[in-house]
Amino acid sequence: MAGQPPTPAVFHLLLALTGGPRHGYALGQEVERLSGGRMRLGAGTLYRSLQRMRVDGLLAEEGSDTEDERRRVYSLTAAGRRAAAEEAERLRELVRFAVQKGLLSPELES
Structure with a gap:
């Protein structure tokens, strides 16, 4: 992150991950829920953001939560x-x- 604020998509994903590990599709749904439907991440934005976040050390990829190896879980x-x-x-x-x-x-204000 190096002093730069995260993009809105990344911040929403970080917030979604505070609830525990999730796979990509569930993260997209949680972002939409947290934002009251105002933030909808398309598949490209979602998975590019997750990849960037992994490279930046903001999340870890835990593997798969099913037999389908393509379904990665992030924490x-x-x-x-x-x-x-x-x-x-x-x-x-x-x-x-x-x-x-x-x-x-x-x-x-609080």
């Missing part, structure tokens, strides 16, 4: 959890700024 690494927490904190700071500027109601 969050310590680095992935750290990246998710850092991005969540960055976003919290942006929300605080938005409240200060009158763009959001103060009761949304």
